[in-house]
Amino acid sequence: MTEAVHVEPVVHQAPQGFIRKYIFSLDHKVIGIQYYLLALFSVMVGMLLSVLMRFNLAWPGTEVPILETLFPVGAPGGIMTPEFYLSLMTMHGTIMVFFVLTTAPQSGFGNYFLPLQIGAPDMAFPTLNMLSFWITFVSLLVLLAAFVVTGGAPISGWTGYPPLSALGEIAGPGLGTGQTLWVASIALFCVASLLGALNFITTTIDLRTKGMSMMRLPLTVWAWFVTAILALLAFGVLLAAGVLLLLDRVVGTSFFIPAGLVVSDQMINHKGGSPLLWQHLFWFFGHPEVYIAILPGMGVTSQILSTFARKPIFGYRAMAYAIMAIGLVSFIVWGHHMFLSGMSPYSAMVFSLTTTAVAVPSAIKTFNWLGTLWGGRVRFTTAMLFAIGFVSLFVTGGVSGLFLNQPSVDIYLHDTYFVVAHFHMIMGVAAIFGIFAATYYWFPKMFARHLSERLGKIHFWITFVGVYSIFMPMHFLGVMGNPRRYAEFTAFEFLADVVPIHEFISIAAFVTIGAQLLFAVNFFWSIARGKIAEINPWSATTLEWTVPSPPPHDNFGGRAPVVHRGPYEYSVPGASRDFILQSEPEMKVVHQ
Amino acid sequence: MAQSQTEDLTLSSAWSGGASPYAMVSKKLGMWLFIVSDSLTFSALLVAYSYVRVANQDWPKPFEWASILGASIMTFCLLSSSLTMVMAVAAAQRLERKKAVVWLLATVLGGLLFILLHAREWIGLIHEGVTPFANPWGVPLFGAAFFTLTGLHMTHVTVGVLYLVVIAWGFGSARFKPEDVEVSGLYWHFVDLVWMFIFPMVYLLSAKTVA
Ligand code: HEM
Ligand SMILES: [Cu+2]
Numbered sequence: 001m002t003e004a005v006h007v008e009p010v011v012h013q014a015p016q017g018f019i020r021k022y023i024f025s026l027d028h029k030v031i032g033i034q035y036y037l038l039a040l041f042s043v044m045v046g047m048l049l050s051v052l053m054r055f056n057l058a059w060p061g062t063e064v065p066i067l068e069t070l071f072p073v074g075a076p077g078g079i080m081t082p083e084f085y086l087s088l089m090t091m092h093g094t095i096m097v098f099f100v101l102t103t104a105p106q107s108g109f110g111n112y113f114l115p116l117q118i119g120a121p122d123m124a125f126p127t128l129n130m131l132s133f134w135i136t137f138v139s140l141l142v143l144l145a146a147f148v149v150t151g152g153a154p155i156s157g158w159t160g161y162p163p164l165s166a167l168g169e170i171a172g173p174g175l176g177t178g179q180t181l182w183v184a185s186i187a188l189f190c191v192a193s194l195l196g197a198l199n200f201i202t203t204t205i206d207l208r209t210k211g212m213s214m215m216r217l218p219l220t221v222w223a224w225f226v227t228a229i230l231a232l233l234a235f236g237v238l239l240a241a242g243v244l245l246l247l248d249r250v251v252g253t254s255f256f257i258p259a260g261l262v263v264s265d266q267m268i269n270h271k272g273g274s275p276l277l278w279q280h281l282f283w284f285f286g287h288p289e290v291y292i293a294i295l296p297g298m299g300v301t302s303q304i305l306s307t308f309a310r311k312p313i314f315g316y317r318a319m320a321y322a323i324m325a326i327g328l329v330s331f332i333v334w335g336h337h338m339f340l341s342g343m344s345p346y347s348a349m350v351f352s353l354t355t356t357a358v359a360v361p362s363a364i365k366t367f368n369w370l371g372t373l374w375g376g377r378v379r380f381t382t383a384m385l386f387a388i389g390f391v392s393l394f395v396t397g398g399v400s401g402l403f404l405n406q407p408s409v410d411i412y413l414h415d416t417y418f419v420v421a422h423f424h425m426i427m428g429v430a431a432i433f434g435i436f437a438a439t440y441y442w443f444p445k446m447f448a449r450h451l452s453e454r455l456g457k458i459h460f461w462i463t464f465v466g467v468y469s470i471f472m473p474m475h476f477l478g479v480m481g482n483p484r485r486y487a488e489f490t491a492f493e494f495l496a497d498v499v500p501i502h503e504f505i506s507i508a509a510f511v512t513i514g515a516q517l518l519f520a521v522n523f524f525w526s527i528a529r530g531k532i533a534e535i536n537p538w539s540a541t542t543l544e545w546t547v548p549s550p551p552p553h554d555n556f557g558g559r560a561p562v563v564h565r566g567p568y569e570y571s572v573p574g575a576s577r578d579f580i581l582q583s584e585p586e587m588k589v590v591h592q
Numbered sequence: 593m594a595q596s597q598t599e600d601l602t603l604s605s606a607w608s609g610g611a612s613p614y615a616m617v618s619k620k621l622g623m624w625l626f627i628v629s630d631s632l633t634f635s636a637l638l639v640a641y642s643y644v645r646v647a648n649q650d651w652p653k654p655f656e657w658a659s660i661l662g663a664s665i666m667t668f669c670l671l672s673s674s675l676t677m678v679m680a681v682a683a684a685q686r687l688e689r690k691k692a693v694v695w696l697l698a699t700v701l702g703g704l705l706f707i708l709l710h711a712r713e714w715i716g717l718i719h720e721g722v723t724p725f726a727n728p729w730g731v732p733l734f735g736a737a738f739f740t741l742t743g744l745h746m747t748h749v750t751v752g753v754l755y756l757v758v759i760a761w762g763f764g765s766a767r768f769k770p771e772d773v774e775v776s777g778l779y780w781h782f783v784d785l786v787w788m789f790i791f792p793m794v795y796l797l798s799a800k801t802v803a
Contacts, residue, residue, distance in 0.1 A: 124621075233632055
C-alpha cells in the first residue's frame with residue numbers, strides 16, 4: 001500500500017522547552033498522562049482516608065497519637081470524633097468519584113487513546129483540552145484545601161445533601177468554609193468536565209480518518225463518546241445545582257432550606273426552599289455520573305477480551321447499541337435514589353421499572369463478553385485478568401442493584417451497608433479494575449516498556465480476592481440492619497454481632513491497600529527499567545498499534561492513516577496471521 | 593492525500609470518516625455542543641424556579657403593567673438584535689466585510705440597550721426592597737429566583753456583547769472567517785432563546801392580577 005511508504009513532512013512542529021512540552025502542553029497524550037497522574041495521586045489520598053475510616057470502624061476509640069499531631073481538632077487525644085470520621089468519609093467519596101473514577105478512565109485514557117484510535121493528530125480543540133486539565137487541577141486543590149481551613153473538611157457526604165450542606169457552620173464542623181470550598185470545587189469540576197466532553201464529542205464526530213466509519217470505531221471509542229455525551233448533559237445540571245447551593249451559602253438565598261428548621265437549638269431564619277429539589281437535581285446528574293465512571297471500563301474490557309481471546313468481539317453492533325441504550329436510560333432512573341424521600345408510590349414504581357430496564361442492555365453486554373471468551377484461545381495476561389475481573393464485579397454489583405430497585409426492599413436496605421457494597425462493587429472497584437486493565441494493556445504504548453507481568457499477576461490476585469473479602473460481607477451487614485455513614489456501632493445492642501465482621505473487613509482492606517504498593521512499584525520501576533516493548537506487543541488490531549511507542553507529537557507523522565475494516569478482526573479464516581490491523585487494505589484475505 | 597482520495601471505500605457516507613458530517617467545521621459543532629450543555633444548565637434553573645414556585649402558595653405576582661411593558665421593550669431589543677445578527681451573518685457570507693461589521697455593531701447596540709434597561713429594572717426593584725433574601729410581597733425566594741435567573745442570563749448577554757465586539761473587529765480586519773461570524777451568531781440566538789423562556793415564566797406569569 002502506498003501510504004505505508006509515502007511519508008509526507010510532519011505538519012506540527014513539536015513544542016520545545018520543558019514548560020510547553022510537559023506542563024502547559026497541548027498534546028493530547030501529555031494531557032492524558034497528566035490526568036492519569038492526577039488520578040493516581042487522588043486515589044492514594046482517597047485510600048489513605050479509607051484506611052483511617054476502616055481503622056475507626058473496627059477498633060473505635062483506639063488512641064493513635066499521630067492523628068492528634070495531624071488533626072488536633074478532629075482527633076483530640078488521638079481518638080477521632082464522629083464528625084471527623086464523617087469528614088473523612090465525605091472527602092473519600094468526593095475524591096474517589098470525581099477525581100479518580102471520572103478522571104482516569106475518561107479524561108486520562110480517553111485523551112491519550114481516542115485520537116490515536118480514530119487516526120487523528122490530536123483532539124479537536126487542544127487549547128480547551130489543556131484548559132480542562134488545569135481547571136480540574138485547581139478544582140482538586142480547592143477541594144484538598146478544605147482539610148486545612150478552620151472547621152476542617154465538610155461532613156455532608158459526597159452527595160452534599162442540604163439542609164446540612166446549605167446552613168453553614170451552625171450545622172456542624174466543616175460546614176463553614178470547608179463546605180463552601182467543596183461546592184466551589186465541584187462547580188469548577190463541572191466546568192472542566194463540560195469543556196472536556198465538548199472536545200471528545202467534536203473529535204469523535206469530525207476527526208475520524210478516512211474509512212473510520214462509526215461502525216468501525218473500537219468499542220473503547222464508542223464508550224468514551226457516549227460517556228462524553230452523558231457528561232455534557234449531566235454536568236450542566238450539577239453546575240446549576242452547585243450555583244444555587246453556593247448562593248444559599250454565600251448570598252443568603254434559601255433554595256434548599258425549608259421553613260421552620262431548628263438546628264443546634266437555633267431557629268434558622270430561612271423559608272420556602274426544598275431539600276428535595278437538591279436531591280432531584282443532584283441525582284439527575286448522579287445516576288448518569290455512575291455510568292460516566294463505568295462506561296469507559298466497559299469499552300476497555302471489550303477491547304481487551306477480544307484481543308486476548310483472539311476472537312472478534314461477540315455482537316459488535318449489539319455492544320455499541322447497548323452502550324447507547326444504557327446512556328439513554330440512565331437519564332430516567334434518578335428517582336431510585338429517592339424512594340425514601342417521600343415520593344408517591346406510583347412514581348417509585350415508574351422509577352423502579354425504568355431502573356430494571358437498564359438491566360437489559362447491561363445483560364447484553366455481559367453475555368457478549370462471555371460469548372467473546374467462549375471457545376477463544378485465551379491468553380491470561382494481567383490486562384486480561386483485570387478485564388475478566390471487571391466482568392465479575394460488574395455482575396456481582398448489578399445483581400445487588402436488582403434488589404435495591406424494588407422500592408419495598410429498598411425501604412429496608414436504603415442507607416445500610418448493602419448500598420455501600422452495591423456501589424463499591426459496581427462503580428468503585430469495577431471502574432478501578434477497568435483502569436488497571438487499561439494500564440497493563442496500554443502501558444507498552446505509552447512508555448515503550450512493559451509492566452512486569454509477574455508482579456502484575458500477584459497484584460491482580462491479591463486485589464481480586466481482597467475486594468471480594470472487603471465488599472461481600474457488607475451485603476450481610478446491610479441485611480443485618482447496619483446503617484451506613486456512622487462512625488461506630490458500639491452504642492447499639494442489636495449491632496453487637498457486626499463487630500467481628502467489621503474487623504475482618506478492615507484487615508482485608510489493609511492487605512488489599514498494601515498490595516497496591518506492588519502496583520506503584522511496578523509502575524514507576526517499569527517506566528525506567530521495564531522490558532522493552534515492540535510497537536504491537538499484543539498483536540492487536542486498532543490504529544494505536546501501528547505507530548511507534550510512544551507515538552510522536554502528531555501521532556501519524558503528518559499523514560492520515562486509512563481504515564479498511566472493523567476493529568476486531570482476530571483469527572479471520574484464510575488470513576496469514578491471527579489478527580488484521582484496521583489499516584491493512586483488502587488483500588489476500590478471503591472474507592467469509 | 594491524493595492516493596487516499598481515490599481509495600474505494602465500501603462505506604462512503606459522510607459518517608464513514610475522513611470528512612465531517614454536515615460538512616461542519618469543528619468550531620461550529622463545538623458551539624452547538626456548548627449550547628446543548630448551557631441549555632441544560634438553564635433548564636435546571638428554570639425547573640428549580642418552577643419547583644419552588646409551585647411549592648410556595650404565597651408566591652408574589654408583583655409586576656404592574658409598567659414592568660411588563662419594560663420587559664416587553666427589553667424583549668423587543670433582543671429580538672431585533674437577533675434579526676440584525678442574521679443580517680450580519682448573511683453579509684459575512686457574501687464577504688461584504690463593511691456591511692457585516694455594521695450589522696454586528698447594530699446587534700451589539702441591541703444587546704447594550706437590553707443590558708441598560710435590565711440594569712434600570714434591577715435598580716428599581718432593589719429600591720423597592722427586593723433582595724435575594726427578602727421582598728415586600730411574599731416568599732423571599734421570589735427575589736432569589738428572579739435575580740439568579742435574570743442575572744445569569746444578563747451575564748450571558750454581557751459576554752455575548754464582548755464576543756461580538758471582538759468578532760466585529762476581527763472580521764472587519766479580515767482576521768476572522770465568515771464561519772466565525774456564524775458561530776458567534778449561534779451563541780447570540782441561543783441567548784435570545786433563553787430569554788424567550790424567562791420572559792413568560794418569570795415576568796408574564798408574575799404579572800399583577802386584578803383581584
Ligand atoms: C442493574 C443495574 C443497577 C441497578 C438496578 C441499580 C440500582 C440502584 C439503586 C436502587 C440504588 C439506591 C439504593 C439506596 O440508596 O437505597 C443504587 C445506588 C447506587 N448505585 Fe446502582 N444500580 C445499578 C447499576 C449501577 C452502576 C452501573 C453503578 C456505577 C457504575 C451504580 C452505582 C451506584 C451508586 C454510587 C449508588 C449509591 C449512591 C449513594 O447513595 O451514595 N449502580 N443503585
Ligand atoms: Cu442510580
